[in-house]
Amino acid sequence: MIASLWQYALAGLVSGAIYALVAAGFVLIYQVTGIINFAQGEYVMIGAMTAASLASAGMPPLEAGVIAIAAAALAGALSYVFAIRPARARGAAGVTLIFITLGLDVALRGLGLIVWGTNPLSLNAFSSGSSIAIFGGVIQPQALWVLGADIIVFVLLYVFFQRTYAGTAVRAAVASPAIASTFGIPLRTFAFWSFVAAAAIGGLGGVVIAPITSATYDMGLTFGLAGFVAAVLGGLESLPGALVGGFVLGIAEKISGGLISTGWEQGIGFLILVLVLLLRPQGLLGRAVRQA
Amino acid sequence: MSARLAVRGITMRFGGVVALEDVSFEAEAGRVLGIMGPNGAGKTTLFNVISGVQKPTQGTVALGDRTLTGRGVAAIAGCGVTRTFQTPMMFWGLDVRESIACALAAREFGGIFPPDPLRSLVPSGFGWPRRRAADAALRERADALLATMGIAELAGRPTESLSFGEERFLELARALAIEPLMLLLDEPLSGLNPDEIEIVLQTIVRARDAGVGVLLVEHAVGELLSVADRVVVLDHGRKIAEGAARDVAADPVVIDAYIGDELG
Numbered sequence: 161m162i163a164s165l166w167q168y169a170l171a172g173l174v175s176g177a178i179y180a181l182v183a184a185g186f187v188l189i190y191q192v193t194g195i196i197n198f199a200q201g202e203y204v205m206i207g208a209m210t211a212a213s214l215a216s217a218g219m220p221p222l223e224a225g226v227i228a229i230a231a232a233a234l235a236g237a238l239s240y241v242f243a244i245r246p247a248r249a250r251g252a253a254g255v256t257l258i259f260i261t262l263g264l265d266v267a268l269r270g271l272g273l274i275v276w277g278t279n280p281l282s283l284n285a286f287s288s289g290s291s292i293a294i295f296g297g298v299i300q301p302q303a304l305w306v307l308g309a310d311i312i313v314f315v316l317l318y319v320f321f322q323r324t325y326a327g328t329a330v331r332a333a334v335a336s337p338a339i340a341s342t343f344g345i346p347l348r349t350f351a352f353w354s355f356v357a358a359a360a361i362g363g364l365g366g367v368v369i370a371p372i373t374s375a376t377y378d379m380g381l382t383f384g385l386a387g388f389v390a391a392v393l394g395g396l397e398s399l400p401g402a403l404v405g406g407f408v409l410g411i412a413e414k415i416s417g418g419l420i421s422t423g424w425e426q427g428i429g430f431l432i433l434v435l436v437l438l439l440r441p442q443g444l445l446g447r448a449v450r451q452a
Numbered sequence: 453m454s455a456r457l458a459v460r461g462i463t464m465r466f467g468g469v470v471a472l473e474d475v476s477f478e479a480e481a482g483r484v485l486g487i488m489g490p491n492g493a494g495k496t497t498l499f500n501v502i503s504g505v506q507k508p509t510q511g512t513v514a515l516g517d518r519t520l521t522g523r524g525v526a527a528i529a530g531c532g533v534t535r536t537f538q539t540p541m542m543f544w545g546l547d548v549r550e551s552i553a554c555a556l557a558a559r560e561f562g563g564i565f566p567p568d569p570l571r572s573l574v575p576s577g578f579g580w581p582r583r584r585a586a587d588a589a590l591r592e593r594a595d596a597l598l599a600t601m602g603i604a605e606l607a608g609r610p611t612e613s614l615s616f617g618e619e620r621f622l623e624l625a626r627a628l629a630i631e632p633l634m635l636l637l638d639e640p641l642s643g644l645n646p647d648e649i650e651i652v653l654q655t656i657v658r659a660r661d662a663g664v665g666v667l668l669v670e671h672a673v674g675e676l677l678s679v680a681d682r683v684v685v686l687d688h689g690r691k692i693a694e695g696a697a698r699d700v701a702a703d704p705v706v707i708d709a710y711i712g713d714e715l716g
Contacts, residue, residue: 325557328546332554335543342503342536343558343630344529 167297168418169411174303174372175386176410177310178204181365182387183394183402184313185358190396191334192347192354194254198261199239201384202268203359207232207366208375209272212281221286229363236359239264240352265384272377283370302371309368310403313361317399362387382426386413389433395446404444408432455481455516455532455633457502457665462511464497464689471497472508472689481633481665484656486680486697488673490710493686495669496538499636502667503535504528515634529558532633536640540619542611548622549607552594555629597625600658602651617648624655634665641672653679673710677701685709 182200189197211228215221243264247257286305291298321327333340333347340347365383366375373379390409394401409429417425436443457479464472472494479485487495500506502513504525512521520528543551598604601621606614614622620640627635637656641649649672656679660666670676677683683700685693687709693700700706 325554328550328554329558331545332543332551335545336541338505338525338537339541339543339626340554341525342529342534342627343555344526345554345558346524346526 163296164418165415166295168414170294170297170299170303171418172411172414173407174299174306174369174410175413176390176407177306178365178369178383178406179386179390179409180310180403180406181313181361182383183390183406184317184399185362186387186391187394187396187399187402188317188354188358188361190391192330193244193351195244195257195261196388196396197239197264197355197358198258198384198388199264199268199380200358200362200387201380201382202265202272203232203235203362203380204366204369204383205269205272205375205377205380206235206359207363208283208370208373208379209276209281209366209377210363211367212283212370212375213276215283216281221284225364225367228367229360232363232366233356233360235268236355236357236362237352239268239359240355244351244355265380269378269380272380276377278377280374280376281370282374283367285371286368300372302368306368306372309364313364314399314403321399386410386426386429389429392433393436393443395443398443398445401443401445408444455665457533457634457667458512458514459498459502460512460514462498462501462508462513464494464501464506465509470689472501472686474511475686475689475691476511477684477691477694479634479665479667482660482663483681484660484666484668484679486676486683487667487669487686488676488683488700488706489686492688494689495686496638497689498686499535499638499667499669502528503533503636529630529632532631533636534627534630534632534634535636536623536627536638538638538642540616540623542614542619542622544612546611547607548598548603548609548611548614549591549594551611551622551626552597552629553590555626556590556593558630594629597629601625601655617644620644620648620652624652628655628659628664632664634667635659636667636669638669639671640668641670641675649675673701 182204185200185203186196189195207228210231211224214224214227243260244257247260252260285300285302287301289301291300321331329340329345330350333345333350337347386409390405391402393409394403394405409432412432413425413428416428459478460476462472462475463470475498487498489495497506501508502520504520504523504527508521512519514520515531515533518531520531520533543554546554595604595607598607601624603618603621603625606618606622611622620643624640640652644652653675656666656668668676668680677697680697682695683697684691685700685706692709693703693706
């Protein structure tokens with residue numbers, strides 16, 4: 161019983177790592193623009209599909225991965241330039257923008273269908289070798305790439321926000337856009353880059369997860385929803401929260417899937433979402449909203 | 453550089469309400485221009501127009517030979533005109549020194565973000581000697597600014613933990629950090645105790661002596677007149693008086709406007 165629990169937890173660690181990356185994208189965009197970008201999962205799909213199709217055409221995996229991340233980042237840039245910016249320029253805000261991102265999600269998934277079709281694409285694991293045993297549980301070598309991607313992304317994000325002028329300026333602008341602009345720091349300039357960064361992070365997630373799950377045009381829906389739940393779980397405004405939320409959700413999914421039935425895996429995510437919204441709406445690591 | 457802020461024929465209408473009507477005046481570098489007027493006279497609207505928060509219905513604002521009207525707040529700040537708000541707003545999540553350093557860095561990069569990517573993106577403390585020296589210099593300047601306000605000991609405190617008076621001090625230090633040519637202060641004394649008021653007034657005088665042009669909106673008339681070189685008086689959106697502080701204070705039209713306000 162304990163042994164199988166441990167094995168489920170290890171499996172959950174891997175999917176949780178991807179949820180954490182997607183959640184980080186939600187948090188980045190939400191913090192900078194106030195928009196919940198429901199197209200977030202599609203950047204995972206674009207990363208995974210691009211890498212898988214390039215690799216199957218004979219490109220070495222590293223190159224394919226880099227191009228796939230760039231493709232996802234480009235999709236993020238285009239999302240902002242063609243969907244978000246024009247709408248904002250016409251005064252759209254709040255729920256309108258969120259609906260636009262839902263449309264964007266459908267559009268990107270449709271694009272994936274047109275470009276890659278319905279057949280799943282596979283991608284070889286980045287490193288060969290047999291499964292790795294950890295205290296009686298096993299993980300695939302590819303899982304280390306997934307976890308490594310998480311470490312790199314979250315360390316880079318931490319360094320950017322805490323140790324660079326640009327990151328400090330973003331934090332200042334997020335905290336108080338009106339004041340930051342009186343210093344000459346325009347929050348709007350950051351909006352574009354938040355979409356690019358969030359999409360690149362999602363794309364990286366797609367690249368590293370593709371060898372485990374294989375890549376399909378509609379994989380973005382699952383990852384997008386899970387990433388959203390993870391982001392809300394973590395507080396929607398907190399990058400460490402996104403990390404914790406991703407892992408909590410991934411592990412909870414796999415354990416409930418293993419103990420009850422795999423049909424429950426996704427259901428448990430929404431159960432957690434409902435519980436969080438009822439019991440701790442500010443999320444695990446989020447701050448309660450201040451009353452002015 | 454001797455900068456002159458010229459406000460020419462500013463009219464601001466909100467639907468049928470006229471908040472400002474044909475207001476013109478000039479403010480000089482190295483001088484404090486007091487802006488007086490009863491509640492609803494249009495003082496804050498005037499600041500909003502100058503700083504770019506609102507676009508005027510008519511009229512222009514220029515700094516030297518650069519027209520500011522039509523530019524955004526960030527661009528106007530880049531030209532050297534910045535402001536504070538009636539309620540101090542903090543960068544929650546940043547500590548006091550970071551808040552100042554952020555303003556200092558903004559100034560250094562000409563107010564454009566993302567600025568010089570190499571310098572702004574290279575993390576501090578990663579061993580590049582020049583970057584390390586630049587960081588140290590920035591910290592030093594931030595600490596020096598805090599010290600001149602007498603709040604050096606706050607440097608490492610999170611901005612969430614500050615008292616109202618400390619927030620006011622940080623707000624002022626932060627605004628001065630971008631080394632503005634023109635500084636618009638919207639009621640910087642409200643809510644402060646007499647000791648704190650004295651520190652803010654001294655800071656205003658020091659900034660003026662350093663060549664900053666200060667536009668000061670303040671309800672505390674005595675304190676305003678004590679630091680203002682010249683005064684503009686607004687009432688119901690119109691300029692009703694302008695001149696040396698002492699003359700304006702004795703102007704019957706001005707006294708009338710204030711008493712009328714208190715009675716009304």
